[in-house]
Amino acid sequence: MNDGVKLFNALGDEVRLKIVLALKDNERCACAIPVLVDRAQPTVSQHLKILREAGLITVRRDGREKMCSVSDPTIFKIIDFSKKITPGK
Numbered sequence: 001m002n003d004g005v006k007l008f009n010a011l012g013d014e015v016r017l018k019i020v021l022a023l024k025d026n027e028r029c030a031c032a033i034p035v036l037v038d039r040a041q042p043t044v045s046q047h048l049k050i051l052r053e054a055g056l057i058t059v060r061r062d063g064r065e066k067m068c069s070v071s072d073p074t075i076f077k078i079i080d081f082s083k084k085i086t087p088g089k
Contacts, residue, residue: 003055010054011079015039016047019068020056024076027069030059 010016018037022028028036034044048068051057056075059066070076 006054007056010050010056011075013047013050015043016051017079019044019047019051020070020075020079023057023068023070024073027067029062030066030068033068 011020015037019033022033022036030044030048031041033048034041037044039047048057048059052059055071057068058071059068061067
């Protein structure tokens with residue numbers, strides 16, 4: 001149960017959801033994400049940590065850069081399904 005709580009808690013924040021969606025089509029350098037989600041780098045770093053701890057993203061080193069990617073693309077099915085069941089839609 002705890003893993004499910006972490007997953008939904010991580011996706012329950014608008015910035016973290018934007019980060020995950022920004023990683024949908026390809027891996028990105030962590031340094032590029034702040035511009036994509038219109039947040040400061042320290043803020044994005046904290047959100048990346050939460051996403052990583054929830055198991056939603058992986059981070060690997062490529063020289064000096066940290067490359068971020070989605071751990072399992074199945075998450076996008078969950079996101080898409082949540083849009084379908086959202087009240088008021």
